[in-house]
Amino acid sequence: MINSTTIDLMLGHRSIRSFTDETIETSVLERLIHAGQAAASSSFIQAYSIIRVTDKATREKIAEVAGGQKWINETPEFLVYCADLKRIELACIQQGQGELEGHTEHFVAATVDVALVAQNVLLAAESIGLGGVYIGGIRNNPQLLADLLDLPDQVYPVFGMCLGWPAIDPEVKPRFPVASILHQEKYQLDKVEADVAAYDEQMKEYYQTRDDNNRLSDWSTQTAKAVQFKKREHMLSFLQQRGLLKL
Numbered sequence: 466m467i468n469s470t471t472i473d474l475m476l477g478h479r480s481i482r483s484f485t486d487e488t489i490e491t492s493v494l495e496r497l498i499h500a501g502q503a504a505a506s507s508s509f510i511q512a513y514s515i516i517r518v519t520d521k522a523t524r525e526k527i528a529e530v531a532g533g534q535k536w537i538n539e540t541p542e543f544l545v546y547c548a549d550l551k552r553i554e555l556a557c558i559q560q561g562q563g564e565l566e567g568h569t570e571h572f573v574a575a576t577v578d579v580a581l582v583a584q585n586v587l588l589a590a591e592s593i594g595l596g597g598v599y600i601g602g603i604r605n606n607p608q609l610l611a612d613l614l615d616l617p618d619q620v621y622p623v624f625g626m627c628l629g630w631p632a633i634d635p636e637v638k639p640r641f642p643v644a645s646i647l648h649q650e651k652y653q654l655d656k657v658e659a660d661v662a663a664y665d666e667q668m669k670e671y672y673q674t675r676d677d678n679n680r681l682s683d684w685s686t687q688t689a690k691a692v693q694f695k696k697r698e699h700m701l702s703f704l705q706q707r708g709l710l711k712l
């Protein structure tokens with residue numbers, strides 16, 4: 466089996482939600498973001514902005530919006546990753562092409578761009594012993610985030626990220642086997658059900674035996690609950706009000 470320190474690092478990922486009091490030097494944070502920006506970018510549009518939130522009161526409001534996630538208050542660094550088409554729109558205007566019209570394709574490109582940067586930042590952070598967690602909970606009330614952070618139209622907050630020095634060492638969560646994810650030549654729908662059932666067995670064992678927060682659950686139970694609970698029906702109109710996802 467091939468291996469490298471990078472692959473080891475990636476396979477060792479687990480979200481961190483508890484941090485020591487040690488801060489992250491600004492130069493270190495900037496270096497991590499620089500590394501994040503090395504991610505590929507669709508047509509090189511670099512459609513992202515990151516808002517660093519240090520203000521205590523703002524953090525408290527965000528933690529509340531995210532469903533009371535206290536690590537947002539406690540983390541040394543809290544970043545809000547935004548898909549940002551504003552810069553691109555300004556370039557279009559400057560080039561005489563006018564404003565963006567809200568094409569779905571541009572929304573997809575910007576959302577993918579920011580996700581790639583964020584994952585690169587997290588991986589760079591993990592490579593120096595930091596840990597972190599994404600915070601999709603900010604989309605419970607994205608309008609409040611837009612107001613708090615002065616986000617212009619053509620910009621939307623995709624997720625937050627806590628970053629800091631881990632105060633805990635949780636276990637790695639098992640993923641689906643590669644054979645379930647990697648289809649050969651064509652999508653193999655006939656094996657999906659059996660693959661999920663097998664993975665559910667593995668995850669049941671994981672949830673029952675893990676050190677912290679152990680419970681009776683499996684992937685299907687968790688996932689079905691999550692998607693029912695997190696429909697966030699405001700998203701389409703919110704995005705359209707931002708000038709996105711209109712056609």
Ligand SMILES: Cc1cc2nc3c(=O)[nH]c(=O)nc-3n(C[C@H](O)[C@H](O)[C@H](O)COP(=O)(O)O)c2cc1C
Pocket residue numbers: 478479480481482531534598599600601602603624637638
């Ligand atoms: C886009 C995104 C949003 C997430 N939002 C949250 C969140 O709001 N709160 C949280 O505690 N974890 C959040 N997570 C972390 C996931 O729960 C976590 O990655 C998943 O359970 C797998 O666990 P692991 O990262 O420890 O391997 C999010 C992850 C992603 C990728």
